[in-house]
Amino acid sequence: MKTVDFVRLEAEQALTPRQIVVELDQYIVGQQAAKRAVAIALRNRWRRQRAPEALRGEILPNNIILIGPTGVGKTEIARRLARLARAPFVKVEATKFTEVGYVGRDVDSMVRDLAEVAVAEVKAEWSQRVEAEARERSEQRLLDLLLPHVAATDAEARERQERTREKLRDLLRAGELEERKVSVDVPTRSLPMFEIFSAAGSEEMGVNLSESLGGLFPGRRRRSELPVREARPLLHAEEVEKLVDMEKVRQEALHRAETAGIIFLDEIDKIAGHGPNVGPDVSRQGVQRDLLPIVEGSSVTTKHGVVRTDHILFVAAGAFHATKPSDLIPELQGRFPIRVELSSLDASDFVRILTEPKNALVRQYAALVEAEGGSLEFTPEAVTEIAGVAAQVNERSENIGARRLHTVMTTLLDEVLFDLPESGLKTILVDAAFVRRRLDHILRDEDLSRYIL
Numbered sequence: 001m002k003t004v005d006f007v008r009l010e011a012e013q014a015l016t017p018r019q020i021v022v023e024l025d026q027y028i029v030g031q032q033a034a035k036r037a038v039a040i041a042l043r044n045r046w047r048r049q050r051a052p053e054a055l056r057g058e059i060l061p062n063n064i065i066l067i068g069p070t071g072v073g074k075t076e077i078a079r080r081l082a083r084l085a086r087a088p089f090v091k092v093e094a095t096k097f098t099e100v101g102y103v104g105r106d107v108d109s110m111v112r113d114l115a116e117v118a119v120a121e122v123k124a125e126w127s128q129r130v131e132a133e134a135r136e137r138s139e140q141r142l143l144d145l146l147l148p149h150v151a152a153t154d155a156e157a158r159e160r161q162e163r164t165r166e167k168l169r170d171l172l173r174a175g176e177l178e179e180r181k182v183s184v185d186v187p188t189r190s191l192p193m194f195e196i197f198s199a200a201g202s203e204e205m206g207v208n209l210s211e212s213l214g215g216l217f218p219g220r221r222r223r224s225e226l227p228v229r230e231a232r233p234l235l236h237a238e239e240v241e242k243l244v245d246m247e248k249v250r251q252e253a254l255h256r257a258e259t260a261g262i263i264f265l266d267e268i269d270k271i272a273g274h275g276p277n278v279g280p281d282v283s284r285q286g287v288q289r290d291l292l293p294i295v296e297g298s299s300v301t302t303k304h305g306v307v308r309t310d311h312i313l314f315v316a317a318g319a320f321h322a323t324k325p326s327d328l329i330p331e332l333q334g335r336f337p338i339r340v341e342l343s344s345l346d347a348s349d350f351v352r353i354l355t356e357p358k359n360a361l362v363r364q365y366a367a368l369v370e371a372e373g374g375s376l377e378f379t380p381e382a383v384t385e386i387a388g389v390a391a392q393v394n395e396r397s398e399n400i401g402a403r404r405l406h407t408v409m410t411t412l413l414d415e416v417l418f419d420l421p422e423s424g425l426k427t428i429l430v431d432a433a434f435v436r437r438r439l440d441h442i443l444r445d446e447d448l449s450r451y452i453l
Helices: 017-025 030-050 074-085 106-129 131-146 154-173 228-243 247-259 282-295 329-335 345-356 363-371 379-398 403-412 413-424 432-444 446-452
Strands: 062-066 089-093 183-188 220-226 262-266 297-300 305-307 313-318 339-343 375-377 426-429
Touching: 017 030, 017 074, 030 062, 030 074, 030 247, 030 313, 030 339, 030 345, 062 074, 074 089, 074 262, 074 313, 089 106, 089 345, 106 131, 106 247, 106 262, 106 282, 106 297, 106 305, 131 154, 131 183, 131 228, 154 413, 183 228, 220 228, 247 305, 345 363, 345 379, 345 403, 363 375, 363 403, 363 413, 375 379, 379 432, 403 413, 403 432
Parallel strands: 062 313, 062 339, 089 262, 262 313, 375 426
Antiparallel strands: 183 220, 297 305
């Protein structure tokens, strides 16, 4: 069986911190201090790879705590950072974890999740590299199913058979045989149905049950008659599996998780204890103690192998309304040396968020209307009005930052998007009067705005 040669995927020339900030500016408004901190942390990973080998293992990542209210860009900064780094990235909520011995997720699960993401990424890359050969092989198998080989007795018969096969290939590529039925082996569920109840939760069994019991319950296949259009992806997937060496994929994935992985710990403020160590604070501090060895550097066993966490970058975030970073246990505080405070957003920030980023909301809604054959335009005055409404509602009720813009825009364009297919409108102009007409009555009724906006 032919397999892909194992070649470690070399990282491209890393972006400089200034270039990273420029890239982040395309999606996130403001928060320059946070952008600078994550840009330096990302560049330092590239620098570490080029440090002398004797010193490389001693250079530890500078983990970061992003402090700020909800909706100011903490999660988006971490997500965009991972995309820039092309690194395995997982986002977990600290509140989902419980101290060892209690029902819930244990902290090791975030490292197992990171390994899964890394394996999926590397497998997808290797699959892309063998795409052409896998397509050719699956096509050959389809031809064999459509026109089984018959032992030819002479050269003339073999030549005639080959001409017929080429004609069939042309028809297949032209899509004229999509409904022709072929007989293929389809995998079926081979494991018996049963459930396991555990204090650690079903996902924390730590191993893939189907892999562990594979020898006891070997995979079964059944013969099915399928049209070519359904058989093709099945055969293609089988050929990709044959060409990709999963053992080498796992090796590369584990290395990538260990040296480039990023774990985003959201809502870390919710596990910060404050006051006497009684009641729920005991459990919170227990989670912190469980997190400590992971952040400091330890070995976590996953179904793909052991992952060392020494050089995984941890980015934590929290609002810290009722607590402060110093409420974390001292040892954990020491593992997050970089602390950055993100500023709250006002109406002027909302105007920029609505218009400047590549994925700005006005562009998103314009694309939705364009899909119906129309066009949606916002005047500058309308954008200012929308930003003002979002800021006003945030002041009146819970301040959810830029997330309020999604709610305001949905309410503003509700009728337009509902009636658009039948309305026949080609150009929809949203001006300040349109915004006031749609939202003023809600703003005047504070109880109504509390539930709608």
